[in-house]
Amino acid sequence: MKKRISELEKYYSGFPEWYWIYGLHDAEILSFSEMQLPPDWKSKTPRYNCLEIQLNSVGAMTKIKKIVFYNYSLKSDFDISTLKKPWWMGDKLTLLPDNRFLLEVEIEDAKGERYVFSITFEDVSVK
Numbered sequence: 019m020k021k022r023i024s025e026l027e028k029y030y031s032g033f034p035e036w037y038w039i040y041g042l043h044d045a046e047i048l049s050f051s052e053m054q055l056p057p058d059w060k061s062k063t064p065r066y067n068c069l070e071i072q073l074n075s076v077g078a079m080t081k082i083k084k085i086v087f088y089n090y091s092l093k094s095d096f097d098i099s100t101l102k103k104p105w106w107m108g109d110k111l112t113l114l115p116d117n118r119f120l121l122e123v124e125i126e127d128a129k130g131e132r133y134v135f136s137i138t139f140e141d142v143s144v145k
Contacts, residue, residue: 034119036144037111040079045106047125048072050099055088063140065089073106086143093120093136103128114138 033039049072057064065088075082098104107124114120119142123135 033111036142038080038082038144041108042073042075042078042080042082042106043108044077045073045075045082046077047104047106048074063089065141069137069139078106082144084143084145087121087137087139088142089118089140091138093138094134096133098125098133098135101125101127101133107132 049070051070051072053068053070055065055067057066067088067090069087069090069092071085071087073082073084104125104127107126109121109123112120112122118138118140120136120138123137125133125135127133
């Protein structure tokens with residue numbers, strides 16, 4: 019058992035500390051909000067825009083209420099705000115060569131249809 023725990027710790031150590039390693043499967047997506055931000059040009063990494071996702075993660079392994087993606091770009095070909103009762107089914111996080119992240123989230127709506135929501139971003143806040 020100790021060997022298995024050690025293997026898992028090694029695997030999870032490769033993820034950023036903000037990542038929800040135990041999963042958000044079965045989290046209900048409550049809302050999406052896009053905002054343009056006034057860049058702070060004095061900052062090394064000014065923030066131009068953000069996408070805020072509000073969650074009800076009572077049924078998920080990780081308890082998160084809100085994720086805010088900064089300097090994001092949507093890569094999906096559908097409007098996620100049109101989905102009725104979307105649920106977070108799983109995700110895949112990738113570090114891109116330009117040090118941005120790609121997050122691909124599998125979402126299921128009230129009809130049981132599944133979609134992949136893809137977003138690239140530079141920074142994130144998880145609460």
